[in-house]
Amino acid sequence: MSATILAAECITKQFDGFAALTDIDLTVCKGERIGLIGPNGSGKSTLVNCFAGIIAPDSGSIEFDGTDITATPAWLRAKYGLARTYQIPRPFRGMTVRQNIEVPLRFAVGHTSTRAIGEEAQVILDQVGLADKASISPKVLTQVELRKLELGRALAARPKVLIADEVMAGLSDSEVDEILALLTRLNAQGITILLIEHIMRAVMMFSQRIVVIVAGHKIADGPPDEVMRQDDVERAYLGE
């Protein structure tokens, strides 16, 4: 059993009376592949935003690689090695693809030498398959290319944990396979991956463990086959 790298304890978040998350506990071990599923509006994105530091939970704590990051600002979490992608891609539209990748290299990783930045950016562009689009503006990329850019930027931060927030949504079957292969490769390199998805076949294929969140509560946490056979999980997806 490897060390815990990300741990959320008793995370609760309310938005003006609406309970988005209630007492969520989640432990992620180094190198794991975790699938996080749940119906729309169940609180998955809120949880991701809590992990990333975009939202502060009302109560509870978050620990990353031994450090309490509950009050740490988002940019510092990125430096610590906690990276995430955005459901709706958020590229820097005034820069080229390469320059997009260079931002986290300069800030999260802290490179100062232009040459080092250029070299590592090229490595990442090759890894995500955007090398031939390096000098292009994100405004003309296709959806799957934008997702790759999101992953490339997350990767450039040299993450220990990568949270992929619905990175395959709306893609075709072959595009889903492409992204899935990329994520598997990254995991093989030692990156812990938390996959938030609706595409069940991808989640089932990819995850060592599945966590199910419904209406702000965690209702299941275990190996994929076990979890999917659980009654309440079935009900949440197929109705009563």
Place this chain on the structure above:
Amino acid sequence: MNFSWDLLVNAFVTGVVLGGFYASAAIGVTIEFGMLDIVNIAHPAFMIAGAYLAYLGWNSFAFDPLVAMAVFAPLGLLFGRAFYRAYHFFFERRGDESLQGLAFFFGVLFIIEIGLVLISGVDYRSVTAPYLGWTFGIGHISVSWRMMVPFLVGLVLLAGIQLYLSRTFTGRTILAVSQDVEAVRLIGADPVRAKEIAFGIATASAIIAGILLIIIQPVEPSIGREYIGRTFAICVLGGMASIPGTLIASLILGVAETFTTTFFGPSWSPAVSFGLLLITLALRPAGLFGR
């Protein structure tokens, strides 16, 4: 500083009455900024333009200000719709930078203010009507009709807009757009048209507010800038997209300003809205009635 209960009560009542007028100025910002997410800082300029239209009507055609409202508010509605169409075409569709949008509205604000200076000079303009000279009294408290008319019209305006937004189909579409633009598209309605009409209503309310302003006091072109802070402070304090919130926030601002003016002098009233806005953003950014 002369403390007396009479002074205090009078200041309070005046503040409430002033607040009713402020509500008419701010409702447009609540719609444009709170509901449609359009940072129209030129809204007070539309208001001043409305004041000058009332002056034109009064000076050239002997329009009573209330008549001016009936004549010019519909023009404001049409102009607002056209203006939004242009703004949407050139800026919203691009989706790129809010820097351009903000600078655009600043440019419009500027053009209207300087345009009025070029047309009418920097002299103060005012209108009168016989009934405005009367005073309305209850006990020790007296309020002139110059203030009461804007207060009452302001209340009616807000009530009217609230009814429109909650009872009509277009109105409800506008409310839906303010919450979730994509969802509106999914149900087959046209969010752009809804926003267009909403902007038209907001502009019409600006014209009305301007006419109310010139009833209260003489105006000159630079007065608009004072109202940027006021209207946005009210919008935020009220909770961005809430009409009851706009009213309550307007009353609070009206009272706060009147107290400041009474006890510290009139030149500090612009600081009140600024202070109120900062405090709201620091303590309760969602405002009083915010989601």
Place this chain on the structure above:
Amino acid sequence: MSAQTTFEPRSPPVPAQLYSGLAIVLAGAILVAAALLVGSRVSEYYYLAAYTILQFVVLGTAWNILGGYGGYVNFGTAGFFAVGCYTTVFLNKLFHWPLIIDMSAAAATAGLMGLGTGYLTLRLRGVFFSIATLALAIVLQTVISNWSFVGGGRGVYIVRPQISGFFGTYAHLLVVLMIGLATCAVLAAWAVEKSWIGVGLAAIRDNETAAETCGVPSLRLKLIAATTSGALMGMAGAPFPYYVSYVDPATAFSLAIAVNSIAMPLVGGTTTWWGPLVGAIMLGSVQQILTVTISSAANLFIVGVLLVVFLTAAPRGVVGIVRAWKRGGP
């Protein structure tokens, strides 16, 4: 027009990067030398016109560091400029220090103001920062109008000090000073743009939340930009009392400053250091010509119209036009 747009990379090998910086310093030095050589053979009018244009180079460049680079629009440039003016007035009343000291004090005061305003409002949406700057300018104007020590609403006369024989007239000295300040401002903008601060600001401007996720400490960078911007604006205001000899709140807080400091970068181009420079020279010269022929209000009206026209038709400004021409041309 091809479907794919190619950009020049912002991080080329170091030597080429330094060229534009050296060019700025060189240009500044040449201008100073030219001004010193030409001396009093040129009529005072041209010096005053040059002073105004140079002042706008500083203001536009300063505004752009936070506005164009970072995406946070400052509507209260006049407030920072006036703080610079009135720091000089204040110090002049107490002591008679050389202008350089006044300018340093003005930079410090206005810079602190930028830092303070930024700290209070830059954690919020950009629009609230903008409204706060507007309100700040209004409140400052009220404060100064009520402060009799610096002249209050009635204004104050400032006597130009005696100058050594090196400069022909005081206007001469002011222009040389302004050339130096403008060079510093443009150099500062260039340095910010090419440095990691500029990259971070560009990321913040494009998508602040995503920038944070990439490790960009957005509040820190915004505060650096706001402080630098404010300090430069204050420095631009510091010599102004000596330039006009009579300062009152209406002049110091003039609308012309507010609109020009926004219009010039937007017309010139907000993404790079030479945009505000081009915009200031263009709009500044146009206004100098127009003020002679038409009223100052009509003059400002035209600036406002040009601002709106450029925003709708050429949102990337002259910089954008030049770059598009270079791409589509030979």
